[in-house]
Amino acid sequence: MKKKNIVGMIIFISLLLAAIFMLISTKASEKTFEAVILNTVIQSDGEVRLIVERTTQIYADPNNSLAISSETSLVDEKGNRAEIAALQSGTHVKVRLKDAFIEETPFYYPTVYEIRIIK
Secondary structure (H helix, E strand, C coil), X not given: CHHHHHHHHHHHHHHHHHHHHHHHHHHHCEEEEEEEEEEEEECCCCCEEEEEEECCCCXXXXXXXXXXXXXXXXXXXXXXXXXXXXXXXXXXXXXXXXXXXXXXXXXXXXXXXXEEECC
16 A cells, blocks of 8 residues: 555656656746837738847847747737737837747747737
8 A cells, every 4th residue: 555655656746847847948948038129021922020129138139030920929018919010110029939049040030939019
């Protein structure tokens, strides 16, 4: 009886640690910064890009070209879904993206998870 309890407890602790590790590792691969939208560019193939200047320093160059994809959530100040038209030049936003930047990749376009209007 005691052996079953010990084995059950070990399995439970192992599963709990695995779940905590997975949660931490997914958050560790995200980076957040604040920025000001400089320009919205619509490519000929329909791809929408935001040219932003970061106000939170995370990399040496403050400019980013951010692709708006189906994975990107656009949110207004109140937490409601926003449209591309709301992302005007001069709008302050908070950007949450995949943290995979490498200085040796000068034209890196990160996966953008969320763009939230803050002002």
